[in-house]
Amino acid sequence: SRAWRGVIEEFRDRLPVTAGTPVVTLLEGGTPLLPATRVSQLTGCEVYLKVEGANPTGSFKDRGMTLAISKAAEDGAKAVICASTGNTSASAAAYAVRAGMVCAVLVPRGKIAMGKLAQALVHGAKLLQIDGNFDDCLELARKLAVDYPVALVNSVNKYRLHGQKTAAFEIIDALGGAPDVHCLPVGNAGNISAYWMGYKESDARPRMLGFQAAGAAPIVKGEPVTSPQTIATAIRIGNPASWDLALKARDESGGAIEAVTDRQILAAYRLLAREEGVFVEPASAASVAGLLQASDEGLLRRGERVVCTVTGNGLKDPDWAISGAPAPITVPVDAHAAASALELT
Numbered sequence: 001s002r003a004w005r006g007v008i009e010e011f012r013d014r015l016p017v018t019a020g021t022p023v024v025t026l027l028e029g030g031t032p033l034l035p036a037t038r039v040s041q042l043t044g045c046e047v048y049l050k051v052e053g054a055n056p057t058g059s060f061k062d063r064g065m066t067l068a069i070s071k072a073a074e075d076g077a078k079a080v081i082c083a084s085t086g087n088t089s090a091s092a093a094a095y096a097v098r099a100g101m102v103c104a105v106l107v108p109r110g111k112i113a114m115g116k117l118a119q120a121l122v123h124g125a126k127l128l129q130i131d132g133n134f135d136d137c138l139e140l141a142r143k144l145a146v147d148y149p150v151a152l153v154n155s156v157n158k159y160r161l162h163g164q165k166t167a168a169f170e171i172i173d174a175l176g177g178a179p180d181v182h183c184l185p186v187g188n189a190g191n192i193s194a195y196w197m198g199y200k201e202s203d204a205r206p207r208m209l210g211f212q213a214a215g216a217a218p219i220v221k222g223e224p225v226t227s228p229q230t231i232a233t234a235i236r237i238g239n240p241a242s243w244d245l246a247l248k249a250r251d252e253s254g255g256a257i258e259a260v261t262d263r264q265i266l267a268a269y270r271l272l273a274r275e276e277g278v279f280v281e282p283a284s285a286a287s288v289a290g291l292l293q294a295s296d297e298g299l300l301r302r303g304e305r306v307v308c309t310v311t312g313n314g315l316k317d318p319d320w321a322i323s324g325a326p327a328p329i330t331v332p333v334d335a336h337a338a339a340s341a342l343e344l345t
């Protein structure tokens with residue numbers, strides 16, 4: 001065995017790069033495909049988690065960002081811009097550092113998790129909080145990229161999806177074949193489109209099941225949502241950029257895109273933490289919440305092989321872990337007091 005080289009070097013022959021493309025990488029990808037014992041029990045399926053929070057900046061965005069920033073560097077870009085609910089901006093900020101570029105990010109004011117804000121700031125991004133939602137931020141970022149010398153690195157940048165499709169390659173490698181079903185959270189709809197691209201390029205055809213938060217479910221409703229609401233801020237999006245590609249992924253694969261409530265999302269979030277040992281951010285738990293719902297609805301056959309992508313690390317948004325947990329107990333430096341507080345006596 002040898003050291004992991006990042007997604008561009010690992011999958012070079014399947015990506016739109018040449019020998020002349022400078023490789024900007026943090027050695028992303030190569031994430032765990034973890035058997036999910038409890039979720040398997042609950043569904044009667046063979047369930048795996050693709051743990052994307054194990055990427056360098058803590059989300060799947062790094063797979064797309066290594067390619068988007070490398071191609072921007074190849075084109076001579078000195079600055080990049082993105083709109084973000086937090087993870088894209090964290091990733092863009094880090095990869096821009098590696099590339100020696102300026103990074104500008106537009107985020108919805110008050111609606112991004114603290115850890116993600118910290119990431120953009122610590123990497124020195126120019127951060128603008130916009131008085132609006134993600135959809136407003138993306139519209140603004142697109143305009144700025146047209147009128148000013150700055151490259152757009154949102155998933156409307158085609159290189160992003162090519163980078164993100166590599167997760168499907170890794171899953172097929174790890175399982176020795178395609179899963180029967182693949183579950184994902186859906187926000188701007190880039191990732192479900194990227195996985196479907198990766199599967200199709202591998203002649204694999206899992207049913208793609210995408211899940212939106214009930215208060216931010218434009219694809220389920222069939223029309224944009226002007227004021228999207230959900231505690232899963234990463235997927236608080238009312239007008240997804242890759243809407244058409246997501247519909248294609250759904251229809252070509254014989255899959256579905258459905259809604260899950262915030263209550264279901266938080267229940268799956270706690271289940272993953274307490275019964276699988278995996279700490280994800282709330283949006284990531286939508287894939288597992290959706291799988292449990294699909295199982296209840298009878299959309300799965302016994303023993304089917306299912307992969308749920310859990311998209312981001314729980315440390316990015318610890319508020320939901322702390323609220324709802326019992327307050328920590330304070331004790332003096334005393335074994336007896338500690339033992340009694342721990343109910344060991």
Ligand code: F0G
Nearest residue numbers: 084085087088187188189190191311312
């Ligand atoms: N999960 C997490 C943790 C995300 O950050 C996102 C998207 C998604 C799921 C949904 O993926 O947009 O490809 O359908 N986050 C973007 C951002 C919008 O700005 O970080 P999608």
